[in-house]
Amino acid sequence: MPRPKVHPANRLRANTACTACRASKKRCSGYFPCTNCTHKGRGRTCTPFKSVPNVGLRSRPMPPSQPTVEAPRTPRGMRTDLQTSLISQSHDIGTPNPEFDAQEGSHSPEVTHQTHPRMLRNLQGERVYVGKAASLSFLQLLRDTVTQHIGPSQFSHNGGREDMLEAEAHHDLLNFSEECCTFDEKSRFIQSYHAATSGFLSLSSSDDIPSSLVGTVEPKTDQEKTRAAIIDLMVAIGAQSYPNDPKNLQVERFYFARGQRRAFANMLEDPSMDLMRVFLLMSFYMLGACRRNTAFMYLGVASRAAAALGFHADSPGSISPDESAGNNERLRLWMSLCILDLLVSSILGRPSAISPLLPENRQEPSWIGAAPTDPGLVASYQLSLILDEIIICLYSEKSASAEKADMLLCKLNIWSEYLPRSLRTSSSGHKDQSTFRERTIGGMHVACSYHFAVILVTRPFLITALSVRLARLHHSLSTSDPSEKVPEEDPAHSRLAAACTDSAVYMLQTCLEVHKSGLLLRNMCILKAFIFAAALVLGFSMFSRSDMDSEIDDVFRGALTILRMLASQSAQAAHYLEIITMLESAISEQRQRLAAQARQRRSQYVSRVFSLNDTPATPQTETEGDDEEAINATPLQSQSITSYPWLHLDGSATTVTPPMIDGNLFDWEGMDLPLWDSFPFLAESATI
Template structure:
């Protein structure tokens, strides 16, 4: 319905509209807050132009005490971070690079960036908030009283803009691939910028591979002939068990009992087996072989070593056999349910082989096929028998879990929108049969079934975080508290056997242990994604205060500090959990989920130690645990070897800043890295300049700068941290926990390296 036309003589002109009304193209009366923002309960912000071209952001709007890091709107930030804006269009004679001079353009662009980025970080002016506007005489007194009560009753609602460091990285084929704000590599680059602004160039900040994306390539020659021979029955059983064990709690593609019966029939009469079933079976073999970690000295170890012997990559051969038999991508236009299962398994296999972009592509095809088959709608289930309903529901839930994981780890849009799905599309299929009958009829472990339920719930929270935080590029403590309310109880709410303490039991069954690890790590990662923007905000704020830049004061013990502390606590908890699986002997060496969760948590732990934001006495022990597990994974996973290098160079920066008497200077506390290319000695100035020159001479893209990160660095001082924090060791060691949050807090210290654990906290003031 259109608005009535207002006569020209009655039109009211305002000098400036607020940013919210500008974005929404709404009428604005110019007041603060304006009528539109008051009615819609929106933050009303006005950006006043300054002489240096930067705008100022008010610290409080309508009594909400808004704190914004950057002085530009999200739209402006996106324009600055776009690769199209690397070369300014205002300069005369400037041309966009053509295909012939792309390498030259990228090299020149990166050279200019590496020379100016420290200056940008050091010299970028930080907007100083203007004084509060006086109250307008025509404002309603009731509204002012309500805002006054809100600002004094429960504390200001603190808002932090999400720092963005969108990246375009080059894969081994030369393609530029996009990584968004939620990706761990984007967070890593932002931390590199902070470290370089404080301590200058180093082996960590000048990593020659920082502009490349680790993607494995096939080791088989393209002319390798496929062999459709099945492995012997005992080997097949070991590979199937490995697949079920190492995907427990995250992926459920088959009715296990029916699938086992089909395997028996296949080995009794191989010629009668359906090609579609053989395709799925070979994919199970491929995933099981890649993830296989049998108990040392067992019969399974002998079988796996026999399969892996020789020069041929047997897992890749299994994968090619599956595509040769019945490639789901070639018949994509007439795909059936089996092809959705096959594409889902292909995506998991690609993740395990460090081919994240291929996994993202296969998963997208699986989701589109699932939409075509109606897997996302509850009303389509009634025409199928109960056994088929169960499998269809579990496949869709597995697609959903993988969708949220890929979207969060790559910073890309989700493929599944919950608004387009039925409300019951993600509900456990146990409702069709009852829990006991479901577990018996499908031969499913209760921990695996409960684990998938818990994983779906954590992924719903992750999807909410991606939509309301990273897509909007702003988060408030009120929003964070609302989202955290949905995480009460943890994974153990869905099954008592999923409590994280179960991972400490060294006699636990491997499938049960992996289910505990997967669901608890996914839960903790949701906490890290939610609270990491507050952590980065406070790190940047400490650096600004250290340089004497006037900024609005954040009172000690604020909600923002508590959420930042929760980020560090969840990271410590993640490292401890993974180490439990390593000590238990059931942790695989190539689990893509565990490696991603561990690296994301380790970076937060190291960042907190570097910035002295939330000092933890157990940092050295936690770092060694993380490096030990990552080195264990690096024996077979090249991506883990790359992450070992990053973690070790970052740790050397932390050691260099530590006081002289710190235990970090003890040589025994510096574990060696298995990465042959890494030297533990710091680079000399001549070596640093040589490395910078070599890095600039290579045609590697550096389109990963947004220009929106409002950092202000400075030269290094004798302080071990970015800025001395008042009572950091006491204020954040054991934050107060509300009594009503007991169910949402995981506590414990002795088994976790003397670190208090709060995977999710409810904060009230």
């Protein structure tokens, strides 16, 4: 006899389990947060597995002092009473009230990461790791998506490269001596160094550099040799940022080679603050020299030296503003290391060396709020802590939660609300042009880092939303059954996707303003990676739209303009320029295809019969065989005029002149035939 049916209200088993308990196959209490998640300290992320109305969930009574949703922590030095009003505001990037976000995000399905880690090859053929948070992983996803919709192209074919583009190291001997570079030239290069690293590094000021080290006096003691290596590397970074003429190139290579030689002479034996400075400078230089793997390893040495010197163990509350300048110098060096290490790790998608050393509560030193000697450095440091939290919360898991994304965006908005005015605009009242350029570039670096953090938070949701949008667009233009069910966009995912696109637009608009003012340097090692990430986001958005957005198109072309300028002396920027240019061609082809499909759908009674340049479409006859042939025609044959002008309708090849793109011939002979054979819509074409 079967067991009598138990009413749901009388069941001992929870009607809905949380995501964590369901994944671990453990009994869930059904309350949110549940007992298991509360004991393990993850109550904030405890969400129901299925989207059910709030009335169907049993809510655990909360004490009055404990909020339902944990608000983001207010940075030290900020007034706590402003936190509630700040959270309740409507933020610039479109994030609604966090309390509403948490409720909506808990009912939105988690987004599975569609970007995957990649193993590329370095110059020596060794396989190197690139994580799923990296722009190169997002690029591979974008290539696959473009191939799926328009077929093989130069953009998708370029994805066959499995090498991580790096420049060769220069070990050739230069016919150059220190006397060839005057004292004024060295000072000018050091000023350029301060502009290039503004907002990222604060190792010393121009006033701290003694004239004896800038001159031709040979250092005697080990300490003097160490500081001389620091000056050499500063001069090399400054020369790297100047136009790439033979004299500047000689200065750059000579001073970096000498500084590197002095760095490896005897300083690796004992950790010191100067050792950290030297390896931070060498890492920054290697980023500009298109050698990211070397830069990543140098940052590891600097991080190990910081751990040996106990930088991570300094208690934030133990340092007061009136302490000696040595403590402030120590904290400035620590913040510089955190900023550069966390930025490079997020760009490459690799584990950070400094992240395990950070305190769990992520508090900044107490002197920051009291005596911010460098507001750009302080703002970048606070932002780097949030960036590390973004990587841990969103990219260390298999899926991204909309609730976590809302909380992270709220922290970013609170950070932006407290930016000082000096970082929001650059006053032109400075008497010294070099100081004006340094502050402008520093503000641009801070702003672009913020927009890059927003892109990292929202990009998984952009991928999901645009994939659904592409599916709906294809369905609306196809001749399939109108009653066929098509996927719907999740409102929370669409909102986060819009924030991703807006952040990319704001970043490129900021860079374009600085570029048009003539203040950009010739080598911007971090900025080119930011621009590439933003351009990929906008390119994906443009590819997924049937209409044109003039603002997005303008800033996308602006990204090409900046990369073209940087490509003159940066192989990495030149590679980025090549990729984005081919993406632009793929977008143009997608728009032509969509326009042709839309025109064919609305104009069923008329077709083009004559063209001076292209082969006109063959008019249909009323014979049964022609109708059957038309039905069974492959997409390649039916759209050969629009997408494949080098093929006749019968599939036979014809000899044509390769098209010109930006003055370069389109290399059809470089296409790999196995790439073409992997697409099912080419299976019926016997000539390919």
